[in-house]
Amino acid sequence: MISEVNEIVSNSPAGIFIDATYGYGSHFNYLKQKNGHLEFIGIDRDLEAVKNSSDEVLNIKFSNITDVLSIKNIFDISGVFYDFGISSHQIDNPDRGFSYLNPGPLDMRMNQDDKITADEVLNQFEEEDIANILYKYSGEKNSRKIAKAISNSRPLKSTEDFSKVLKDVLGKQNPKYINQTIKRCFQAIRIYVNSELEEIALSINKIQNFIKPGGVIVCLTYHSLEDKIVKDIFNDLTVTCVCDPRIPICNCDTTQNFKFGKNKKLFPSDVEINKNSRSASATLRYVVKI
Ligand SMILES: C[S@@+](CC[C@H](N)C(=O)[O-])C[C@H]1O[C@@H](n2cnc3c(N)ncnc32)[C@H](O)[C@@H]1O
Secondary structure (H helix, E strand, O other), X not given: OHHHHHHHHHOOOOEEEEEOOOOOOHHHHHHHHHXXXXXXXXXXXXXXXXXXXXXXXXXXXXXXXXXXXXXXXXXXXXXXXXXXXXXXXXXXXXXXXXXXXXXXXXXXXXOOOOOOOHHHHHHHOOHHHHHHHHHXXXXXXXXXXXXXXXXXXXXXOXXXXXHHHHHHHHOOOOHHHHHHHHHHHHHHHHHHHOOHHHHHHHHHHHXXXXXXXXXXXXXXXXXXXXXXXXXXXXXXXXXXXXXXXXXXOOOOOOOXXXXXXXXXXXXXXXXXXXXXXXXXXXXXXXXXXX
């Protein structure tokens, strides 16, 4: 949805714009090329992505996004763009352990300096904690059964071992359903390992204070958990009154800081989905500082 993102970004006032999920820089470079009035700074928690870039990219988690301001002596920014989740480079590299399709180590850390790995979660966590992670982050209805099977199959040594446990629990079912379930369980462990949802809330809540009038917060989400967090934060940021709806007169002194743009949310076109199947689950949301 690069052109939709660009349309929003291009309407932001001149100044500094942060790409909080640089990845391999496709959005960054497209936006930079199209928006001469903006100076772009990228950040990514993955050192490999940062090392591969020829642009100005800082290796930090976006929950620490305001560090960019202190490091660069910046007081306000024109906007921030988030393209959540993992990059295709990360998923395609078997050594990172993100993919259920490739044999690899049980790692799944976006930043390889982080302490918790998928290995630790699957081999050392209590069965009940694993069940809760699977249920919370994938909605998996067999989460208890799967957690028990994981615990009984320890030590799990690779992504293949994890896939096999899942396949064995699911038994003979529609292969598409089995693949979807394995994918969701891998994603659940990944979300936990990287505290992905907590990162989103922390980052947006911190940076919103530093966006200048007319500036934007733009988010591309890829699953309902990410999207719900963004939706809730944006609803809070755009709130105009917090009075009890049963009281006819507003007596709160809420100041509305952001407003929704022309569209509250946008989805990829069929043409885009045909070209890039990963975009099928994307939702684009943005708010504009008043
Ligand atoms: C979907 S990719 C972004 C792709 C990018 N827009 C591009 O055009 O190449 C997501 C990127 O965000 C990074 N990322 C995810 N969570 C992060 C966080 N909390 N802080 C910083 N970077 C993060 C990942 O390491 C990954 O490189």
